[in-house]
């Protein structure tokens with residue numbers, strides 16, 4: 443079966459996580475993704491290695507379904523070859539530090555002149571302004587995009603979230619931008635400049651916290667568990683952040699992830715009171731309505747926890763779902779990687795690799811009925827040099843030998 447992005451040629455100069463997470467999704471959607479690396483390779487091939495001399499899981503889990511070529515863009519011949527590749531590409535994606543690609547001689551104006559149909563997408567830490575020239579990593583974006591200030595408990599420090607919202611979150615925003623630019627090109631015939639900043643992506647994901655920032659002007663945020671409100675939205679622990687109260691309550695046997703997150707919708711209260719063995723609270727006006735419970739949510743969840751702590755999280759999940767109460771057991775990473783439903787949904791996928799052997803990776807969360815995803819292994823460094831330079835660009839064999847000897851590829 444064909445794929446949604448069949449025939450779309452992506453020249454992928456990304457590294458680390460934000461950029462590779464974007465181009466991996468594009469590859470899964472069927473684009474032809476050619477990863478161009480300096481002859482030394484994407485630094486993550488060697489970072490956090492678990493198997494000696496094999497590409498790390500950091501690399502293999504973010505670069506599947508791509509081809510790899512090496513090319514030294516600091517060499518004149520390297521720049522000439524790059525120009526040929528740009529002319530053949532639909533999209534160029536990079537996430538170098540600020541000014542890096544321009545220092546290599548490739549401004550948007552130059553790339554646009556070389557190939558007016560090219561979509562040139564860049565991920566940077568920040569937009570235009572005082573931070574433009576700053577480098578950024580995941581937690582820097584979380585710090586400056588609103589996530590750290592609003593994550594954690596009121597009496598604790600700002601906290602980073604485990605979800606890589608600054609990196610992979612920005613990657614998926616960039617996927618959306620590139621697809622929109624490809625679609626617009628079908629009308630205009632022109633490429634365009636696409637810029638996505640990690641700070642902006644995190645801020646977009648923190649949208650509801652900026653909603654609450656403005657609500658502070660009219661008084662305390664009544665659904666928050668906090669008692670004191672200052673000028674800024676406080677950290678609110680495990681409060682749900684939506685209109686319905688929720689909290690993570692302990693389960694048996696009391697391990698670090700033996701918790702269930704429970705949300706109490708108005709209609710969920712009566713069944714919860716029955717499960718807790720306190721059915722009278724369903725009728726008691728002190729407890730029966732969301733408004734009556736609002737000023738004693740800590741006590742509400744303490745009662746819920748007295749019940750849940752006598753049961754395992756899977757049992758609590760079954761009992762609450764039997765009553766249509768939204769809830770989620772806290773699944774540990776060990777549980778997730780073995781989860782049969784995630785395996786059958788191809789969200790945990792085993793891939794073979796010629797150097798490191800089989801490993802598990804996370805599959806594609808986008809499920810398209812006409813564009814199924816086959817997760818394939820990441821390429822070895824320069825694995826496709828011969829195919830691209832000889833067969834596609836038509837470089838003669840003797841030149842390839844000298845390019846290699848001179849460190850150009």
Ligand SMILES: CC(C)(COP(=O)(O)OP(=O)(O)OC[C@H]1O[C@@H](n2cnc3c(N)ncnc32)[C@H](O)[C@@H]1OP(=O)(O)O)[C@@H](O)C(=O)NCCC(=O)NCCS
Pocket residue numbers: 457458459460461478479480481513514515516537538539540542545546565566567576577578579580609640
């Ligand atoms: C991640 C980041 C902080 C890393 O910074 P860094 O290690 O200094 O790496 P850079 O991206 O600036 O590039 C490093 C060098 O490799 C060189 N390089 C990259 N590809 C090359 C190639 N094919 N051939 C020759 N040189 C190459 C660059 O020219 C640059 O050299 P320079 O320092 O002499 O200009 C930075 O890339 C960044 O801020 N990126 C944008 C935000 C981002 O994506 N952050 C990471 C999220 S996971």
